[in-house]
Amino acid sequence: MSSNAPLETTRSQDRSAGSPVIVDAKPAKPVQRTWAQVMERKSSVPEGVWLRCDTCKTMVYRGNLEANLHVCPDCGHHNRISAQQRIAQLADAGSFVEMFGNLAPADPLKFKDLKSYPDRLLAEQVRTGNKDAVKAGTMFIKGRQAMVVCLDLTFMMGSMGSVVGETITRAIELATKDELPLIIISCSGGARMQESGLSLMQMAKTSAALARFDDAGGLFISVLTDPTTGGVTASFAMLGHVILAEPNALIGFAGPRVIQQTIRQELPEGFQRSEFLRKAGMVDRVVPRSQLRTELARLIDFAGR
Numbered sequence: 263m264s265s266n267a268p269l270e271t272t273r274s275q276d277r278s279a280g281s282p283v284i285v286d287a288k289p290a291k292p293v294q295r296t297w298a299q300v301m302e303r304k305s306s307v308p309e310g311v312w313l314r315c316d317t318c319k320t321m322v323y324r325g326n327l328e329a330n331l332h333v334c335p336d337c338g339h340h341n342r343i344s345a346q347q348r349i350a351q352l353a354d355a356g357s358f359v360e361m362f363g364n365l366a367p368a369d370p371l372k373f374k375d376l377k378s379y380p381d382r383l384l385a386e387q388v389r390t391g392n393k394d395a396v397k398a399g400t401m402f403i404k405g406r407q408a409m410v411v412c413l414d415l416t417f418m419m420g421s422m423g424s425v426v427g428e429t430i431t432r433a434i435e436l437a438t439k440d441e442l443p444l445i446i447i448s449c450s451g452g453a454r455m456q457e458s459g460l461s462l463m464q465m466a467k468t469s470a471a472l473a474r475f476d477d478a479g480g481l482f483i484s485v486l487t488d489p490t491t492g493g494v495t496a497s498f499a500m501l502g503h504v505i506l507a508e509p510n511a512l513i514g515f516a517g518p519r520v521i522q523q524t525i526r527q528e529l530p531e532g533f534q535r536s537e538f539l540r541k542a543g544m545v546d547r548v549v550p551r552s553q554l555r556t557e558l559a560r561l562i563d564f565a566g567r
């Protein structure tokens with residue numbers, strides 16, 4: 263018997279001679295769908311036009327999401343975006359001039375895990391159209407010129423290898439020379455393990471360049487987005503004169519699971535999230551994406567740059 267028939271019917275046992283008689287059986291119990299089944303039905307909507315919010319599970323029209331800077335109009339969840347999208351959101355239209363885009367990663371350690379590092383890089387480069395996980399250049403933000411670096415999560419989780427470190431360092435040095443305010447938008451899984459020690463050296467290199475920038479009187483605004491972790495948090499991302507964070511971004515060195523397993527204690531609610539870190543004094547201000555441009559322009563004015 264089919265369970266999803268709207269109304270069950272059975273043939274009567276006592277049929278009159280000739281034609282069989284169809285009588286209504288007692289109405290079937292309405293089929294109760296579980297939440298998982300409801301969600302499964304929702305996911306049958308064609309991919310691309312409608313997107314489901316990771317947090318509130320509401321279906322959002324892609325056009326609306328893009329118009330809202332990839333923030334869920336229902337619950338305010340800030341979706342992760344690429345460096346290219348970030349630049350388009352921040353810069354005054356047509357004002358971004360890309361720099362250091364000629365740097366490409368090498369494989370001095372001949373690193374191989376399941377795949378060789380060059381093969382992994384090539385696959386990422388073909389998929390994203392970028393050489394590595396960073397974009398840098400000058401732009402105007404509401405008419406204020408700045409040197410801006412954006413890490414790119416879409417390329418190997420925004421991990422910091424030699425190219426990311428070198429690009430950031432060159433951007434800092436040029437900002438020092440040209441006396442431009444520096445803005446770095448971080449989102450990263452941390453150091454790039456395929457570059458091992460060379461990746462870790464980028465932490466010292468970027469930090470040293472920032473110290474010289476500070477000596478020269480430069481303004482560095484660090485913007486932390488979801489997620490900012492590992493060697494990036496442990497170096498330049500936490501060295502801003504002003505540290506801003508997007509709402510509910512995961513910011514930390516080791517992930518919460520690792521910490522929980524190490525200290526064997528329940529972690530407090532909202533641990534390693536922007537709002538928690540603001541209360542702890544690690545972040546100066548939590549800024550929604552819609553206000554980021556205004557906030558950056560205001561800070562540049564405030565610092566007199």
Ligand SMILES: [Zn+2]
Nearest residue numbers: 315318334337
């Ligand atoms: Zn939502």
